[in-house]
Amino acid sequence: MLRLACALSDGDVTLQEPTRFVSMPRPVRRALLAALDGVVRDDPGKLGDVAARREPWKRLGERLHPHEHPKWPGAADVFAVARGEKRAPSFAARFEARLASEDVEGAAHVAAGAPGMLFRSLDRLLRLAPDSQDAVLDTAESVIGRVSGRVLLSVREHLLNRAAEPGRTRLFANRLGRGVTLPDTRPPLDPGAAERLTAMLDGEIRDRLPSVGRLVVDPDVLDVALPLSGKSAGKGLGVLPRGSVAPVDDELLRFFVYWRQRERRTDFDLSVLMLGEDYGDPEWISYTNLKTVAGEHSGDITNAPEGASEFINLNLAKVEAWFIVPQVDVYSGENFEQVEESFFGFMLRDGEQKGRPFEARTVRMKSELRGPDRVALPLVFLRGDDGRWRAKWLHLHLKGAPEFNRVEDNRVTTAELLRGIVERRHLTVRHLVDLLGAGETTLWDGTPPGEPVTFIGLERPDGLHEDSTVYTPENLSDLIPA
Known part of the structure; x- marks a missing residue:
């Protein structure tokens, strides 16, 4: 309701920025x-949501004049809670109160009023109540139909990582892509409870997926992570969701960064950090170390009034590290959000391109750099046990220092973030393909079928029937069930 009021005032429906409510007819x-009265009448517990947005509700009340309409007491209660005249514990407060009294089953029933909250809390509830696990899961099953598809998939991905061995690192990333890592000290879930929850989630997701006749899948898209939360991913060419993996077949790799300052002298520094199998033994290429056995830096540029670029070339055959982490540091001046424009990318090259600074057909990824932080970590290159390299998308940022950021100064923090995302298992397109009830599933071999099909790939191939349904990274979120 608050978002609707913001929309009617041409304000920010994300509620991130304050909205100046207009006078309404x-x-x-x-x-x-x-409508507010109806919400409260149907579920008085919803009043607990008001305190989280107390100030916007108070300002909206000044425009709606609820005192003039006594026939809608529920609406008046909303603004009384906002003004602090009436107490309404939030779902979270009622939930925590039940847990504090060791009533785990009661806490699950309270959380059922906000099904998404219940599912996000299932790990905790199952750990706290080994004797009440069936009751908790029964409650979850009773409301699973009211949980969004993204939450269901997020919990399913969570279970993938709970099955891993203890002692791993947990990664937390906010909507800006700023990452924090912590040791995973949680005890393991009961295998029986985890198995039942997994089956429950997969069954519900399967029921919500569209039915398709013939499904054709490009093998290269199977390891693309589902876009469960892509707010921090930049726009650009070949950009995939965080956690996606793609093979890197060529040996010559070129990273590049471009920026154009707006008002102040601005110095971006392109660097590459190389780490060993245990995320140690750091080596880097940057403006402080322009050349190593494996590669070289194009040189430092410290001002970009008309735009500037820096490059790093790497010969993967000569890299002894297990992880290659390209990094863009704001050394001085405007950050990624303040500059006129900035982007990062990489090219795969061969001997014929040697000496050419830029050739469009060799670009594999170009991503816009945006955000208030001072260090960007777009992706990492991983050496597999077979010696082949793969790219894994990070879309992470470090806050960094106000000035003079350098790769050698943040290498420890970078290594910690890297461990968190490399060890994390992501839910990929492969999982949805396995759940889709397709009449026939085939892998794309370059030959377009003569009839309409459902196609999932990195891009729409030439010759595909015009009536086909196509999913690529640009609209992959449409495949995620509501």
Whole structure:
């Protein structure tokens, strides 16, 4: 309801920025108040949501005049809670109160009023109540139909990582892509409970997926991570969701960064950090170390009024490290959000391109760099046990220092973040393909079928029937069930 009011005032429906509510016509005010009253009447516990946005609710109340409409007492209660005249514990407060009294089953029933919250709390509830696990899962099963598909898939991905051995690192990333890692000290889940929850989630997701006749899948898309939360991913060419993996077949790799300052002299520094199998033994290429056995830096540029680029060339055959982490540091001046424009990318090259600074057909990824932080970690290159290299998308940032960021100064933090995402298992397109109820599934071999099909790949191939349904990274989120 608050988002709707913001939309009616041409404000920020994400609620990240304050909205200045406009005067609304009487019919609109009545409609909003009647709807608020209906929400509270149907579920009085919803009043607990008000305190989290107390100030916007108070400002909205000044525009809606709820005192003029006593026939909608529920709406008046909303603004009374916002003004602090009425107490309404939030779902979280009621949930924690039940847990504090060791009533885990009761806590699950409270959380069922906000099904998404219940599913995000299942790991904790199952660990706290070994004797009440069936009751907790029964409650979850009763409301699973009201949980969004993204939450269901997120919990399913969570279970993938709970099955891993203890002592691993947990990665937390906010909507800006700023990452934090912590040791995973949680005890393991009961195998029986985890198995039942996994089956419950897969069954619900399967039921929500569209039915398809013939499904054709490009093998290169199978390891693309599902876009469960892509807010921190930059726009650009060949950009995949965080956790996606793609093979790197050529030996010559070129990274590049481009930026153009807006008002102040700005120095971006392109660097590459190389780490050993245990995330140690750091080696780097940067403006402080322009050349190693494996590669070389194009040189430091410290001002970009008309735009500037830096490059790093790497010969993967000569790299002894297990992890290659390209990094863009703001050394001085404007950050990624303040500059006129900036992007990072990489090219795969062969001997014929030697000496050419840029050739469009060799570009495999180019991503816009945006955000308030001062260090960007777009992706990492991983050496497999077979010696082949793969790229894994990170879309992570470090806050960094206000000035003078250098790769050698943040190598420890970078290594910790890297461990968190490299060891994390992500839910990929492969999982949805396995759940889709396709009449026939075939892998793309370059020959377009003569009839309409459902196609999933990195891009739409030439010659595909015009009536085919196509999913690529640009619209992959459409495949995620509602």
